[in-house]
Amino acid sequence: MTISRRTLLGSSLIAPALLRPAFAADPTKVAFVYVAPIGDAGWTFQHELGRRAMDAALGTAVKSSFVENVEEGADSERVIRQLATSGNQMIFTTSFGYMNPTLKVAQAFPKVHFAHATGYKRAANVSTYSARFYEGRYLAGVIAGRMSKSGVIGYVAAFPIPEVVQGINATLLGAQSVNPKATVKVVWTSSWFDPGKERAAADTLIAQGADFITHHTDSTAVAQAGEEKGVYTVGYNSDMSKYGPKTCLTAVTMVWDQYYINTVKAAIAGTWKSDDVWGGIGQGMVKLAKLNPAVPGNVAAEIATKTADIAAGKLHPFAGPITGQDGKIKVAAGASLADKDIAAMNWFVAGVQGKI
Amino acid sequence: MPDPGIILAILVATLRAATPLVLAGLGELVTERSGVLNLGIEGMMLVGAAVGFMATVVTGNPALGMIAAMLAGAAMALVFGFLTLSLLANQVATGLALTIFGIGLSALLGVDYQSHPITGLATVISPHLSEASPAVQQLLLIDPLVMVAVVAPFLVHWYLTRARGGLVLRAVGESHDVAFALGYPVIRIRYFAVMFGGAMSGLAGSYLSLAYTPMWTENMVAGRGWIALALVVFSTWKPIMLALGALLFGFVTIAQFQVEALGIDIPPQLLATLPYLATIAVLVLISRDTTRTKLNAPAALGRSFHPST
Structure with missing residues (x-):
């Protein structure tokens, strides 16, 4: 490229690194x-x-x-x-x-x-x-369905956006797959990170009879609330077991390692192009943290089987029939929800107590 | 008819949610009554939370943690006092800087302590908390700091209206020139008030990191310092009103969760704004008499004092 004064001026303002020979x-x-x-x-x-x-x-x-x-x-x-x-x-x-x-x-x-x-x-x-966080949520829901005595699952959530709604629905569908009477109570903190509020929300859910709590917020406050009150919890994002050694049964965690390695490799090689990656358990982007010993062997085995099924595409968390909160059929038997509908999810399944 | 267990849970949760606001708010109230506006509450609370947590991890004793938190808060306030009282820096700017400094400093201090889970204050006092029946569990959650927050507003009220020291402190806040002419050590009294405010903010911070959510994570105070500051103004500088405002704020926050968990059909966005709306509405009612509000406001608030002026 010929370097005129104008391009020199322009690019020195924008990207000096690009001017240097590579x-x-x-x-x-x-x-x-x-x-x-x-x-x-x-x-x-x-x-x-x-x-x-x-x-x-x-x-x-x-x-x-x-x-x-x-x-x-x-x-x-x-x-x-x-x-x-x-x-x-x-x-x-x-x-x-x-x-x-x-x-x-x-x-x-x-x-x-x-x-x-x-x-x-x-x-x-x-x-x-x-x-596909919801794949991990579904498995957490299966654990909740097996471990909760009351069948009432408490859910501390930040904002009613599709990503959060997917998690709530998947948790309940997982729980209902083993305990058809399971329900989810949702409370909203209107903040991704406020340990005090998350704690108060968890305490409230426990007081109202939830004996299994999970959350879609950023702190470890929910795991701690469960530990203090002897209520089972499932963490989110990261393994939170050290905050709930007796009661935090597992966590739905995100693993971005491979995505970052592949993307940066492509950028270095010059083969990078714009795309949309939405990986789940099969791609290793979503994983359940190590199960707590409090989870009985048969439940652990069930989780291992279902994990493999989801990875292989044999088990779809949003497979029909699914009835919405309003009583209408959202997904017909034999069908499963398309990606674009999952991405835009703005309705709760029947059994969720909460409002979007 | 809601079940009595839930009512008890709401009451206890309200008290716990209000505790940090009451503690930090009382400290700021005394500071402002002496004529000094310290906007650094959030920063002092964060440093108190971090230092209190670290001291508890190191010594294993939450009481020492609380003392360390109070000292740390007072030390932060001392920096503020030196800049504004001795060097006559602008109080608003210095207070804002103190908050920003506190956010950074607490993050730096606490960086190695983020992964230390500790036992919460209530469980330290009653180790079998998690096995107790729900009602007993609720009562055990009323820890010593919550009790302090219940008693302290009355003590501060008594001090400011009945004790000689409190009356002098208010005189300093009303007119530092007159107080000085009467022979009161204006600067020294203001240093005392500012450091009391810092110690209370530190204690409030340690309540968060030792009792409410027993952990240290960056920015865990999450704006409670600002709410405490607003409560001081809205309560028209009255300690008992401040406590009521904090309780109301706590109650509506908790009630929001209860309403949602009960499945009552109200949009969550509206519920989330309720604590603010309700607190503003009630406190506006309290302070609707503007003349009285003006009388209550410390006349010298935010003004620097130097004996030569």
């Missing part, structure tokens, strides 16, 4: 944007584990960095733009609320690759990726 030794710069502090458990922590795994696998070929605790919205656009300006060739934005900021920045930096987690808008240089 020596083989130059590591590819990869950046991650996190919505919360990394901590030692939770959504962001799992992404950080993925980043570390990617670093370890690709060694000197990459140079990765992250910015944590970035608020969704306008502030995130500034951070993403800054990362694009400072020569990162691949940027992962790891929270739903970064969707529009990511697309906006991507438009200004057509040569930088972006991947946005849990979003649904793509562009030529913006991929999306997410995991």
Whole structure:
């Protein structure tokens, strides 16, 4: 490329790194944007584990960095733009609320690759990726159905968005597959991270007769509430067993390692292209954490079988017949819900006590 | 008719949710009554939460943890006091900086303590909590800090209206020039009030990390410092009103969960706004008499004092 003064000026403002000749030794710069502090458990922590795994696998070929605790919205656009300006060739934005900021920045930096987690808008240089959390939720539901005496499962949830609704429905369907009388009580905290509120919500559910609690929020408060009151729980995002050694039976965890390794490899090789990845148990993106010894052997065996069935595609959590909260048939017998309907899920199955 | 177990659960949960707001709010109330506006509550609570948790992990004794949290909160407040009282920096800006500093400092201090699960205060006091019957469990959850939060508003009220020290403190907050002319050590009294505020914020933070959700994670205070600050203003600087406001806020938060768990048909978005709406509505009613509100507001609030001016 001929370097005129104008392009020199323009590109020095935009991407100085691209102007340098690409020596083989130059590591590819990869950046991650996190919505919360990394901590030692939770959504962001799992992404950080993925980043570390990617670093370890690709060694000197990459140079990765992250910015944590970035608020969704306008502030995130500034951070993403800054990362694009400072020569990162691949940027992962790891929270739903970064969707529009990511697309906006991507438009200004057509040569930088972006991947946005849990979003649904793509562009030529913006991929999306997410995991089929609901597959793990279904298995957790089976455990709940087997272990709960009252059949009342408490669910501490953040916001009524499809990703959360899928988890609630899948949990109940899993529980109903072994205990048809199971129900789920949902309470909303209206916050992804507020340990105090999550704790109060769990206490409330326990007081109202739920003897099995799970959550779709970011802290370990629910696992602790269960431990203190002797109620079984299932964690989310990360293994939370150390917060509930006696009562936290397992956790639905996300494993991004392989996705990050493959995506960055493609970016280095120049074969990266925008796509939409939605992996589940079969792809190793969703895993159940090690089962607590309190789970009896026959239930553990049942979980192992069902895990294998889901991985093989023999068991679909949203296979019909499914009746909605309003009494209408949502999925006919013999059919199973299509991906696009799962992604846009905004209804509860019969037996969920709660409102969207 | 709701079952008595649920009513008991609501009452206990309300008390527990209000406790950090009452503790931090009382500290700020005393600070403001002396004429100093400290917006750093959130930061001091976070540092208190982190230091209290660390001290408990190291010593194994939650009482020492609480003392350490109070000292840490007071130390943060001392920094604020030095900047605003001795160096006459702007109180609003310094307070905001203190919050930002506290968020960062607590994260830095606590980084190695995030994965230490500890036993909650209630379980430390009654080790067989998890096996007790639900009603007994509820009663056992009323830990010593909750009791402090129940008694403290009355003590602070008594101090500010009956004790000589409290009356002097209020005089300083009303007019530092007059108080100074009368021979009161304005700056020293304000240092005392600011550090009391810090210690109470630290204690409130340690309630969160030792009793309410026994763990340390970054930013775990999640805005309660700001709610405590708002309660001070809305309560028109009256300790008992402050406690009632905090209880109301706690109650509506808990009631929201109860209503949802009972399956009553109200949109969750509306329910989530209720604690704020209800608290504002009630406190606006309390403070609708503007003349009285103005009389209650410390006249010298937020103004720097130097003997030469």
